[in-house]
Amino acid sequence: MHAQDRKPQQHSFAYGDEEITFTLRRQPSRVVPRVAIHVEPDGRVHVDAPSTAPLAKVLAAVKKRSRWISQHVSAAKARLAHVLPREYVSGESLHYLGRRYRLKVVVEPEASVKAYMRGPFIIVAVPKHDTTTIRSALDDWYCQRAREVFAQRFLVIAGPLQWVQELPPVRLRFMQRQWGNCSPAGRITLNPWLVRAPRVAIDYVLLHEMCHLKHHNHSRAFYSTLDRHMPNWREIKEQLDERAAEYLR
Template identity: 25%
Template structure:
């Protein structure tokens, strides 16, 4: 259950999300500055607000980072000439009439739609078709690069797939399965490589210990640059 609430005396509101599966309280400040507070179902409001108050300085730092450091992003309209990122480079959308398809050129992304597509449904259709294409391209690129980088590490996953995560870029399971956020295909290739290396190293160290980060650095010495880029620009990687 999701409920919008305002925290008095702190100047921000938050989304209260109760779940019977949760055992602890958690706060997520998203790239668009939405604040989600995840709590067990029966947690009293007074306890929740005391918890948020104790984290208010941290929350305000995150909000400041979003407003002052992260680049501003316009809401997508899915119209002619609008730029869409692919491997870190913008491609301007070119909508044509024809059999439904997506093709990428050097500086454009051509989308063809049947002439019978009505204007009232066009925006939603353009979004669906582009997202499907992004997912397909992400699966191809991420599987290929994971296979290549796994050879460097000497450790391969049991499966590689893509998912529509909202608050993570990848995940590594104890049985060796690795999944990536399809939105990564919008990031520069070297940033994608960092996420792949990050998850591959979890096949050896399923934690974030010093040994884990030493392993990441041995494969990708400049990983910190990619990590900062992703933290700063994550809000640009979406439709």
């Protein structure tokens, strides 16, 4: 969730009958010699390692976790297999702040295009049933909601963080695989679709990115800071990853 120090490289190796492929991200600023392995919600594998660590040592560390990686990649692919592509028709399931709503498309020839929430429904009014128009209206609605929710939660999360003297510049950008990232200059980019997740998951992502304002890496110091301000973040991240395929589609 942060800007990498070097261009990532692809590597792979055999594990039984399968091939495990991972992206190696070299980090000159990573002072901890430990190799960190991450399996993303879509099954991609990222490995963070210091720039001084020999490739052979990195490969040995990754191969040692082959079984763990294989299990998590398989679980991610299984979750994705059950997620159907969205058709933008009435009755489809939508999420907002972790709660499930139903899409209701209202077609009225004189209607102005707009989306709004009413009871258990997220309603989209359109002059004719056009998938692109419905999707655009929903994206605009989620963006507006995301701006409001993120602004509120940033104030809450930033309060106890002594290294945050003022809120960082923030922009929204729809992303297929990331919830957010933090540039070396301290600008945070967030995925509006994160507003589909529960508030506690939103808080975790915001805290994660603000910790990168202090530690521009995934070092032990970074995780210690994250642990100190949100001791149960691993459980929250696991739950978010389990629903990522639904929230990101």
